[in-house]
Amino acid sequence: MLVIECPWCGKRDQTEFSCHGEAHIARPLNTEELSEEEWGNYVFFRSNTKGVHYERWVHDHGCRRWFNVARNTHSDHIYGSYKPGEAAPTIDAPDTPEAKS
Amino acid sequence: MGDQQSDVVNGGEKDVTIKTTSPAYNRQRIEGDNTLIELPWIGKINLRGNAENKRFIEKVAAVVGCALPVEANTQEQHKSITVFWLGPDEWLIHCEIDAVAELMEKIKSDLSSIHHAVTDVSDYYTVLQLQGPDVTALLRKGCPLDLHPEVFKSSHCTQTRFGHASVLLHKLDKSTFNIQIRWSYTEYLWDYLVSAMDAIDR
Missing domain, CATH: 3.30.1360.120 (Probable tRNA modification gtpase trme; domain 1)
Incomplete structure (x- = not known):
């Protein structure tokens, strides 16, 4: 079980939250000019990172606010959370082994 | 428990009595x-607004009689009114059920020039x-x-x-x-x- 820090309410159990995928995906502004492939990339394709991953969470059972979490997808280590609109923190992740090619 | 309130509502030609039943009416008191x-039954009002707007904070405090809690997980009380912090821009006001309508009107009129939302969620x-x-x-x-x-x-x-x-x-x-x-x-x-x-x- 993870302990996640809501930027407003403080540290809470994971079961109060739900995760909604990768963060910092901006909707294209030139929507009328997008090709089907570009739309597909925006709607469906995600990075599937091994290591530090920035993702969107919502505090469903608490203040019901959205925020971002930096989490290691390999170790489940949570580095921290930050409010929407804030820049993603830079994180060195020594606890992720090198991906074998 | 049991019936919490009976209200007579004007339903056109004849008066209709609406009974509000407690949701725990069939549960034995423990x-x-x-x-x-x-x-x-407690009156409940949901209030949304910008906590960084000083005028909003002051106007609401003047209506409810206590400071609007801006710190997470805190509440403030004044007489029969309790104001709970729900989120960075959201509060819940508990008051006597008979005081809801008047309090709603007071908040609406006093905040008429300030961006806000107020909703009766007593039911x-x-x-x-x-x-x-x-x-x-x-x-x-x-x-x-x-x-x-x-x-x-x-x-x-x-x-x-x-x-x-x-x-x-x-x-x-x-x-x-x-x-x-x-x-x-x-x-x-x-x-x-x-x-x-x-x-x-x-």
Whole structure:
């Protein structure tokens, strides 16, 4: 079980939250000019990172606010959370082994 | 419990009586070391606004009679009014059920030039009161919150989870908690707590 820090309410159990995928995906502004492939990339394709991953969470059972979490997808280590609109923190992740090619 | 209020509403040609029934009307009151009751119907007003706008904070404080809590998980009280912090731009006001309409109007008129939203949610929730020496152990049966008295202190309030239901927990003192829950989840919460009591008594 993870302990996640809501930027407003403080540290809470994971079961109060739900995760909604990768963060910092901006909707294209030139929507009328997008090709089907570009739309597909925006709607469906995600990075599937091994290591530090920035993702969107919502505090469903608490203040019901959205925020971002930096989490290691390999170790489940949570580095921290930050409010929407804030820049993603830079994180060195020594606890992720090198991906074998 | 039972009928909480009878209102006569003008329904066109003849008056229609609408009875509001407690959501826990068919549940037996729990007494013993630990007690569980449903509190008489409380008026509830949801308020949204910008906490960084000083005028908003001041105007609301003037209407409700106490400061608007801007710190997370806190509440403020003045006479029969309690204001709970729900989120960075959201509050819940508890007041007497008969005072709701007047308070709503006062907030609307005093905040008319300030961006805000005010909603009567009196019918949406009900409040149960759990009291006794084992309240913390009982709440731990369904709530993941750290309820240690050094962490969650008397007068603290917070929204959290109990079982599958979202609740607003308000700690009045070390042996008394008010639990605000959605009307339709009341029987679920009630039965969950009664089962928890059975498990603790054994």
